Amino acid sequence: MEKQTQDDKVVAAHVEEQDMGSDLEGHGAKHVVTTQDSRFAAINAQYKPHPLSRGLLMLYPILFVAFMNSAANGFDGNTFGGVSSIPDFQARFGTNVASSDGFLAAIYILGNVLGSFFAGPLADRFGRKRGMFVANIVVIIGSVVQAAAMQRRDMIAGRVVLGVGSVLLGPSAQSYTVEISHPAYRGVMMGLYNGCYFIGAIVSTWLEYGIVDDVSGEINWRIPMATQGIPCIIVLVFVWFIPESPRWLMSNGREEEALKILAKYHGEGDPEHPVVQIEMAEMREAINTSGSDKKWYDYRELFNSKGARHRSFLVLCIGFFGQIDLPPTSYYMPLMAQTAGIVSNKQQLLMNALQSPVMTIGTLLGVNFIDRYGRRPMLMGSSTICSICVLVVIICSAQQAGHPSVGLAGISFVYVFLFAFAFVWTPCQALYPSEVLSYNARAKGLAMSGLWLNIVSFINTYAAPVGITNSGWHFYILYLAIDVAGIAFIYFTFVETKGRSLEEIDEIFNDPHPVKASLRKQKVIVQEVPEIQY
Numbered sequence: 001m002e003k004q005t006q007d008d009k010v011v012a013a014h015v016e017e018q019d020m021g022s023d024l025e026g027h028g029a030k031h032v033v034t035t036q037d038s039r040f041a042a043i044n045a046q047y048k049p050h051p052l053s054r055g056l057l058m059l060y061p062i063l064f065v066a067f068m069n070s071a072a073n074g075f076d077g078n079t080f081g082g083v084s085s086i087p088d089f090q091a092r093f094g095t096n097v098a099s100s101d102g103f104l105a106a107i108y109i110l111g112n113v114l115g116s117f118f119a120g121p122l123a124d125r126f127g128r129k130r131g132m133f134v135a136n137i138v139v140i141i142g143s144v145v146q147a148a149a150m151q152r153r154d155m156i157a158g159r160v161v162l163g164v165g166s167v168l169l170g171p172s173a174q175s176y177t178v179e180i181s182h183p184a185y186r187g188v189m190m191g192l193y194n195g196c197y198f199i200g201a202i203v204s205t206w207l208e209y210g211i212v213d214d215v216s217g218e219i220n221w222r223i224p225m226a227t228q229g230i231p232c233i234i235v236l237v238f239v240w241f242i243p244e245s246p247r248w249l250m251s252n253g254r255e256e257e258a259l260k261i262l263a264k265y266h267g268e269g270d271p272e273h274p275v276v277q278i279e280m281a282e283m284r285e286a287i288n289t290s291g292s293d294k295k296w297y298d299y300r301e302l303f304n305s306k307g308a309r310h311r312s313f314l315v316l317c318i319g320f321f322g323q324i325d326l327p328p329t330s331y332y333m334p335l336m337a338q339t340a341g342i343v344s345n346k347q348q349l350l351m352n353a354l355q356s357p358v359m360t361i362g363t364l365l366g367v368n369f370i371d372r373y374g375r376r377p378m379l380m381g382s383s384t385i386c387s388i389c390v391l392v393v394i395i396c397s398a399q400q401a402g403h404p405s406v407g408l409a410g411i412s413f414v415y416v417f418l419f420a421f422a423f424v425w426t427p428c429q430a431l432y433p434s435e436v437l438s439y440n441a442r443a444k445g446l447a448m449s450g451l452w453l454n455i456v457s458f459i460n461t462y463a464a465p466v467g468i469t470n471s472g473w474h475f476y477i478l479y480l481a482i483d484v485a486g487i488a489f490i491y492f493t494f495v496e497t498k499g500r501s502l503e504e505i506d507e508i509f510n511d512p513h514p515v516k517a518s519l520r521k522q523k524v525i526v527q528e529v530p531e532i533q534y
Helices: 039-047 054-083 087-093 100-126 128-147 152-180 183-195 197-211 219-226 229-241 246-251 255-266 274-286 306-323 329-339 345-373 375-399 404-436 439-493 502-510 514-519
Strands: 008-012 030-036 521-527
Touching: 039 183, 039 274, 054 128, 054 152, 054 183, 054 197, 054 219, 054 229, 054 255, 087 219, 100 128, 100 152, 100 439, 128 152, 128 219, 128 229, 152 183, 152 246, 152 404, 152 439, 183 197, 183 274, 183 345, 183 404, 197 219, 197 229, 197 345, 246 255, 246 274, 246 439, 255 274, 274 502, 306 404, 306 439, 306 502, 345 375, 345 404, 375 404, 375 439, 404 439, 404 502, 502 514
Parallel strands: 008 521
Antiparallel strands: 030 521
16 A cells, blocks of 8 residues: 655555545545655645635634734834825924934834843743733734824834834734644645735825825824724734634643644544644644743753754744845835935825735735745745846836936836735745744744844844935845845755644754755545545
8 A cells, every 4th residue: 555765655645544444445536646745745635624614714713813913013014114204204203214214113123122032931921812912912002102102202112112012923923823724724824824914004005195195284194103003902802712722732731622622623523533633643742841932031942953953044044035135115115216206205105005905916826826836936936036126126226317217117126026025925924934943942933033033124124225325226236136145045945844734844854954855755645535524
């Protein structure tokens, strides 16, 4: 029944793994599919649920609550860039794009740095649900202070508090999403988590565009800033009605509760379902009930082995190359528009507002391919297109003096860049770090990821407007070099996580050659059987 060589296996998904062969004989034709070399991939080939199955239909509303944490972050990512160009905001705080605005935008990152030290322990000690609750309380406080700011110091205080709250969201919400998602659709579900960032982005940017000329006074920037609390309120109301992460329950000795949750949402109500059984077996083997996640000060599992260091390196890479790809266009699209000869404030806000719908479409399309083609080839393909777009932007920027149409062509390729980036990088920025980190290091690792991401963002946010102002198009050459380098880093160091359970990804990093191990394939004999009712 099973034939195996070093790099290519042929296995029967349902016979050896689940001892169900005698029940399935004679039911339907057999066919062979190629999957990743993992036990779960073999099981999934036989028992992958329909997206509209009962268990998944019950899981979607639960995931939506977690997704709202990402939507809350989407508000600030675009709100501040838009309001900073509104005259009433500038009159109140005296900002200008080249210096003061860079500081006021980047002070948010200071809050991220402060909050990152508490984000991991909060999610580990009190659970993913309570972690989300506390984080959203902090975000609401920051939003209120910022929207009500009368002096520059008030705005700084609000942005610092908001920065603390936003970085608290990640370890709890990302860990929750990846840990409760059905493993067959983890790429889609985590991709949609990060894609919901654009819910906040679209609401905030189009709100700014709609009221800038039609509403007089400071309310035209206070309303957009206050709206960041809307998704937080949704989380605060509904977070108590969703189940806790089964892996967090398992790590705290609550195995029976974990089994019930997995059976309900991954096994159509059957605790003996093959997918549920393999998940439980792998969790028992991989999750340590007395691991470093129980000690708020213990970060050793991020660095205490070659595999752990490789994981942490990948987390840092996805944060670096996902941030230093272009100047933060959501903050500085108005400046880029001015360079191309577009001076109307209304037109600049329209260009800023168009980014979010473009990236939303890219993300929604891209999540359908992440699980199909894998993380590595998709990331390399996206980075290649992004590099070409940056090259075109450089050429157009260098030739646009006296030729506004050339500058507009360059801005058009910025939108192509954003689409290509959102198609792959937006889903993977949340998905990949959550996958490669082991359970006991996941929350702290995601906090580290948030800290690193925001340090890089701080540099990019503060340096980009000064660099563009002083160096013009030459400044974009830096981004081209980084985008090209990213392709090489992905090829040589990124492991493929497609088709594996979270615990099976741990096994990859125990191999002497993790990248090669992650690319091994197996051929699975799948027998078509009548759908089993649970």
